Amino acid sequence: MKFTQTLWEENTATYEQIVALPFNQELTNGTLDTNKFKFYVNQDAHYLAEYGRALSIMAAKSPDTKLVLDFIKFAEGAIVTEQLLHGSYFEQFDFELSGSKSPTCLNYTNFLLATCSLKSLEEGMAALLPCFWIYREVGLHILGNTAKDNPFQAWIDTYSGEEFADAVEKAIAITDKLAEEASPTLRAKMKEAFTMSCKMEYLFWESAYRQEAWVI
Numbered sequence: 412m413k414f415t416q417t418l419w420e421e422n423t424a425t426y427e428q429i430v431a432l433p434f435n436q437e438l439t440n441g442t443l444d445t446n447k448f449k450f451y452v453n454q455d456a457h458y459l460a461e462y463g464r465a466l467s468i469m470a471a472k473s474p475d476t477k478l479v480l481d482f483i484k485f486a487e488g489a490i491v492t493e494q495l496l497h498g499s500y501f502e503q504f505d506f507e508l509s510g511s512k513s514p515t516c517l518n519y520t521n522f523l524l525a526t527c528s529l530k531s532l533e534e535g536m537a538a539l540l541p542c543f544w545i546y547r548e549v550g551l552h553i554l555g556n557t558a559k560d561n562p563f564q565a566w567i568d569t570y571s572g573e574e575f576a577d578a579v580e581k582a583i584a585i586t587d588k589l590a591e592e593a594s595p596t597l598r599a600k601m602k603e604a605f606t607m608s609c610k611m612e613y614l615f616w617e618s619a620y621r622q623e624a625w626v627i
C-alpha cells in the first residue's frame with residue numbers, strides 16, 4: 412500500500428468529522444450564514460498568504476530544480492488562483508480583508524511555517540498535504556450533494572475542479588516519493604505532521620463557524 416493511502420486511512424475519522432461540521436453541511440445546502448462565510452474567507456486570505464510562504468520555503472529547500480518548480484507552482488496557485496476566488500467573494504459580499512489572524516489561523520499557519528522551516532523536507536510536505544487533499548475531498552463531496560443555485564458555487568467549483576485536482580495528485584506523488592526514500596523514523600514523523608494538519612483543518616472550519624475571537 413502506498414504511504415499516502417496509509418496516511419489517509421489513519422485520518423479518515425477526522426475527514427468524516429470535517430464533512431459533518433455544520434459549516435460544511437450549510438455550505439453544501441447553501442444556507443451558511445453570510446457572516447460566518449465572510450469570517451472564513453477573511454481568515455482564509457490570511458491563511459493562504461502564509462501557506463504560500465511555507466510553500467516557498469519548501470521550494471528553497473528542495474534538492475532538485477524540478478521540485479523547486481513544483482513548489483513554486485503550488486505557491487502561485489495559493490497566492491494567485493485561490494486568492495482570486497477570495498477576491499471574488501470580497502466583491503460578491505461587499506467586504507475587504509481586515510483584522511488579524513484568529514487564534515486558530517495563527518496556530519495553523521505557525522505550525523506550517525515552523526515545520527517547513529525547521530524540520531525536514533519530508534515532514535514539511537506531510538504537513539502541507541492535508542491542505543491539498545482534504546480540500547479536494549471536501550470539494551468533491553459538496554459537489555455531489557450541493558443544492559441548486561448555491562451562493563458558494565465558486566468555492567465548490569474551485570476545489571472540486573480539474574486544476575486543483577492536478578495539484579493534489581502532484582502533492583500526493585511527491586509525498587510518496589519522499590516517503591519511499593525516508594527511514595522508518597522519518598516516515599513516523601511524516602505521519603505525525605500529516606495528522607496534526609488534518610486536525611488543524613478541522614479546527615479551521617469549526618472556528619470559522621463560531622467566528623472565533625481572541626478572549627483577551
Ligand SMILES: Cc1ncc(CN)c(N)n1
Pocket residue numbers: 455458459489493541542543546612615
Ligand atoms: C485552511 C485552508 N486549508 C487548505 C486550503 C486549500 N489550499 C485552504 N484554502 N484553506
